[in-house]
Amino acid sequence: MSTKVLVDLVCTLCEDTYGKIGSQILRVLLEKTRLTIHDIVVQTKLPLSAVQRTLAILITNRFALFWINGTRTFYFGNWWQVYTLLWVGKLLELGDKELLMKSIVDGPIKLPNKELYLRQVSEHEFWPVSELSDSLVDKYKRIVSSDPGTMSLSETAKKQQIDTRAANELYKIQSGQDIPQDAPYVPDWDKFLVSTRSEELQRFAERKIGVLTAKVYAVMLKLSEKSCYSVKHKRIPGPDTTVTAQQVVNEISDFTELATAFIESNDPQEPAAKRVKLNDSHSYKNLRPGDIVNRHIALLQESIDAKFVIRVGDRGGGEWFLPFEDTCAALKRDAFDSIISQSFGSSCARLLRLVRSTGKLDEKMLAHQALLPAGDIRHYMSILNEYGFVDIQELSKPNERGSGPAAGQKRSMFLWYHAPEWAYAKLTTSLYEQQSALLGKRRELREAHSSLLSKLARADVASAPDQFLTESEKEEAKEVAAEERKIFSDIGLIDRHIKIFREY
Numbered sequence: 001m002s003t004k005v006l007v008d009l010v011c012t013l014c015e016d017t018y019g020k021i022g023s024q025i026l027r028v029l030l031e032k033t034r035l036t037i038h039d040i041v042v043q044t045k046l047p048l049s050a051v052q053r054t055l056a057i058l059i060t061n062r063f064a065l066f067w068i069n070g071t072r073t074f075y076f077g078n079w080w081q082v083y084t085l086l087w088v089g090k091l092l093e094l095g096d097k098e099l100l101m102k103s104i105v106d107g108p109i110k111l112p113n114k115e116l117y118l119r120q121v122s123e124h125e126f127w128p129v130s131e132l133s134d135s136l137v138d139k140y141k142r143i144v145s146s147d148p149g150t151m152s153l154s155e156t157a158k159k160q161q162i163d164t165r166a167a168n169e170l171y172k173i174q175s176g177q178d179i180p181q182d183a184p185y186v187p188d189w190d191k192f193l194v195s196t197r198s199e200e201l202q203r204f205a206e207r208k209i210g211v212l213t214a215k216v217y218a219v220m221l222k223l224s225e226k227s228c229y230s231v232k233h234k235r236i237p238g239p240d241t242t243v244t245a246q247q248v249v250n251e252i253s254d255f256t257e258l259a260t261a262f263i264e265s266n267d268p269q270e271p272a273a274k275r276v277k278l279n280d281s282h283s284y285k286n287l288r289p290g291d292i293v294n295r296h297i298a299l300l301q302e303s304i305d306a307k308f309v310i311r312v313g314d315r316g317g318g319e320w321f322l323p324f325e326d327t328c329a330a331l332k333r334d335a336f337d338s339i340i341s342q343s344f345g346s347s348c349a350r351l352l353r354l355v356r357s358t359g360k361l362d363e364k365m366l367a368h369q370a371l372l373p374a375g376d377i378r379h380y381m382s383i384l385n386e387y388g389f390v391d392i393q394e395l396s397k398p399n400e401r402g403s404g405p406a407a408g409q410k411r412s413m414f415l416w417y418h419a420p421e422w423a424y425a426k427l428t429t430s431l432y433e434q435q436s437a438l439l440g441k442r443r444e445l446r447e448a449h450s451s452l453l454s455k456l457a458r459a460d461v462a463s464a465p466d467q468f469l470t471e472s473e474k475e476e477a478k479e480v481a482a483e484e485r486k487i488f489s490d491i492g493l494i495d496r497h498i499k500i501f502r503e504y
Helices: 004-032 037-044 048-060 079-094 097-106 129-145 155-174 189-208 211-225 245-251 289-302 324-344 346-358 363-370 374-386 420-448 450-456 459-463 471-503
Strands: 064-069 072-077 118-120 185-187 242-244 310-313 319-321 391-398 410-417
Touching (some): 004 048, 004 079, 004 420, 037 048, 037 072, 048 064, 064 129, 079 471, 097 185, 129 155, 189 324, 211 242, 324 346, 324 374, 346 374, 363 410, 420 471, 450 471
Antiparallel strands (some): 310 319, 391 410
């Protein structure tokens, strides 16, 4: 997945954090995939000592991975870990800022009895998964081929046994079952992504249903996080993965605001004396906490925009399962449509929804359903096709209407269709480009004000700015800080969409 756009982005992030040498080494590792230290020296034209020092830093933070094969050690770039630098600010908001910052800057740290957004790191996380998987397959090939009990098996059966045993051992290694108790701690990005997904899904419910119901959904999400250690974790309904209405009730201290969503009547045609006001406590005085919660959950269940919850039983006043895969699929569609609408207009978004809901449409069918001129449809669809958000399929069919020589000749039919995963990948690449442009803008900003920033970095200036800075320098510093905040805010907004399409 390390495309040129992504390589440029993560190398820029690495350079801002660890300097040009680190960025240079990371780039050749990502572009060449698998290199020895001698290969890195040749590719970068850097001294061996500089490469060794920088590799040690990159490996400590898992920006680079290594694999020992006999007497040779190979190194690999790890773009995903570098990209997490963009998540540091949000992570510090969620967890213990001091401890998290230490684990990010210094690498794995010793931290017994502290686990808030931190987890223990295992040795295998410094190895590339592809190499580890191949080595396990080779290991079980030797075991199976030397086992007399497998001599009668077909080659297909042997391969299936090898793949199964290798996959089982890989799962055991990756699940951390063998991590020593004294292993150091690193940021828990899996837990971080579970939390940010919950925030995003709460916003989604707020847009589609309402603020109050979204608050109840947020409680259900929080309870579900206990059984979800990763956004990639496939869950099925069960006692450990479901949420009961009573559990939700126990987590909420005040039901007054939640109850205001349900009133007996608010008909403007009724006499004023009989009319029930939105803030009239009598409209919900008979509702018990369990009734209030179940009414909000019913709204989540009945939503036509997304499958937020599924009822699986009656335990605890109602037992509910949160199908994250289905809800996130709806979230992706909604976010994608919103981006298309903002970028190319509502007509483009409407045509996309028609193609997606129908499957495949030719131009005539699309014009009939969209009620737009053929010229406009052709224009909008060509825009979507140019960006890779829709594609076209050519079908040949006999010409049944013609007579004479034309009869039976084939004619072409063109069908528009939307492949979601492909479209999301194309959009994500475009978002990477926008992030790279913003990081480049920040670099230009800092270069333009380099003398002031160097002065601000001095310890004496930082401790007593009024003593060392002129009024114009103070004003300039405020402008630079405001511009940087705006850039990081834009990067963060783009990153929210990247997490939606790539991680959730």
